[in-house]
Amino acid sequence: MRRLSLTVRLVLLNTCLSTLITCFVLGLLFSISSREIQLNVEQQLADRVQSAEDLVSYREGRLEFDSDLLESEHGIYLAVYDEESGELLYGRVPYGFIYDLAFEAGQLRSVTSQDMHYLVMDEGLNLGGGENLVIRGVTSLTAAEADFQRSLHLALILFPFLVGLTALAGYLLSRRALMPVAQITETVESIQKDGDLSRRVHLGDGNDEIYRLAATFDHLLETIEAGVKREQQFTSDVAHELRTPLSVLSIQCDELSHQPELSDESRTQVALLSRKIDAMTEMVNQLLLFSRIDQQRMTLHKERVDMSELVAFCIEEMQELAASKQIAIIDEIEEECYCEADATLMIRLVINLIENAITYGYVNGHIWVKLYRLDHRLYLKIRDDGIGIAKKDLPHIFERFYRADPSRHEQHSGLGLAMVQWIVQVHQGQMEVSSEPEKGSTFICQFPC
Incomplete structure (x- = not known):
């Protein structure tokens, strides 16, 4: 599984922590706000009911009511009842409210009527004249709850945008902070x-x-x-x-x-x-x-080189060394294969590869040298049936002075293949090698042509 980059991990960590902190703070704020709204409504209701006592008077044997009792200030309705009969004398209550709700003087109550939540407060009033009155204040908690729900809904809508903004800000800051690390890595x-x-x-x-x-x-x-x-x-x-x-x-x-x-x-x-x-x-x-x-x-001295003639020349030069081990060099050279190259280095490349095949070849063995063109590329393939290369040694054969079995070939310096790889690289070529112990090795060099 691919590991996430440090920038992404920092952004995820920052976003998760910010999200958790924001959720905690919002939850705490809404919890406190809900309680504060409840207390504020209760306080307004209590103040309104107490101030309503001044709006009722008893003069010349009859009750007089101020018209302010009919106004629903802050959504609070006021009504004056006869305590004994329960008759509504003046004022009004919200539509759908329970008219025959029992009186409980001095008590704040939460009442539900027709799926509506109300806060009710009754306060007794005795003005003389033998009549006991009750001033009832009623306010809707549903409206306050609706306002709270709208605020909560708005917060839930804005929350994903806040998280996205936090992630974007975290990404930009992390990227800026890690730019020096990226520069170090690039270097x-x-x-x-x-x-x-x-x-x-x-x-x-x-x-x-x-x-x-x-x-x-x-x-x-x-x-x-x-x-x-x-x-x-x-x-x-x-x-x-x-x-x-x-x-x-x-x-x-x-x-x-x-x-x-x-x-x-x-x-x-x-x-x-x-x-x-x-x-x-x-x-x-x-x-x-x-x-x-x-x-x-x-310094490279590139020119248009006839690789067909060059490879044939190298094979001829290596025949004597191959004959010393009775190794036959079999060539398959396509005519007129040209490429832009340094001829001296190309000669060294071909000779090093053939010499390597001879060095690690068996007596009476074979070396196959093939030169051909394919898809605007020039291929040089040298294969032998020698001792081969162990899988563990393949990644190291192009290292300087590396020998898979030093005790077996003391005369071999271990520089030939390192030189071959460098020559291929400076000519913008590619190199492939495959081998199997006791079955031989194959080297393929390809160059643009």
Whole structure:
């Protein structure tokens, strides 16, 4: 399962936490608001009923009522009843309210009538004249609840937009905050791709952890680059220093082999020594070439190359080495196969691949060399029936100095395939390899043509 990116995880975490906090706060607010609305309605009702006592008077043997009793201020209805008979003397109550509801002086009650919720308060009033009155205040809780429900409904509608806005803001902030990390990653990937250790992150001035990480990373790159340059220079210096004594040794061996008084046994030893010197010289030459490559001092001289003639020439050059192990080289070369390439490097590529097949081939074995064009691509296929390559070794065969079985082939430097891979890469080509132990290996190089 693919892991989510750090940005997405931060956005999800931020959104979830913000959503939970918002839900908790909204729930708390609505709970408090609901209670406050209830208390506010009760207080308004109590104040209205108490103030209504001043709107009723007893004069000259009769009751007088102020017309303000008929007004429903804040949705509160007032009515004056005769306590004994329950008769409505003045005022009004909401439509559908229970007219014969029993009196309970000084009590706030919640009453339901025809699916409507009311808050009722009765207050006794004695003005003299032998009449006991009751002032009843009635207000609808349903209206207040409806207002509350509308607010809640609006909040539920706006809530998804709030979550989306939070996620968007979190994404933008996380992306901005992680831009330095992305820059560090991009720098590492570019170094991994082209091997240019001179690249740096260069985030600039900053005091947070990411800026310090970038600065540390730049210092690390400087250290690695300096170490690699020292190693490259050392390799170059050693290779240069070895060329002269190897040349002298080669000349001495050649002169010694032509001495007539030399015994057959000594002549054999000199020939073996000469071959070792030649192998060492070739390795030194390859080290010098890799040194120029690493220091980017290698210049390609591309031209239109007839690969058909080039491959045929390389096969001819390798016939003597193949014959030493009775290995037959079978070629299948398509005529007039051209491509833009450095001819010297292409010769080295073909010779290295054929030499590798001979080195790891069995006596009396075979090597098949095929050159052909397909879909505007040029293919070079070299197959052998040698010892093959173990699956665990396949990922490493293009590494410098790597040998799957060092004890078996001590004369092999392990630089040939590394050189082949580099030549393919600088010619914008591709390379495939397949192998099976004891059945041989197949190398396929393809180039644009």
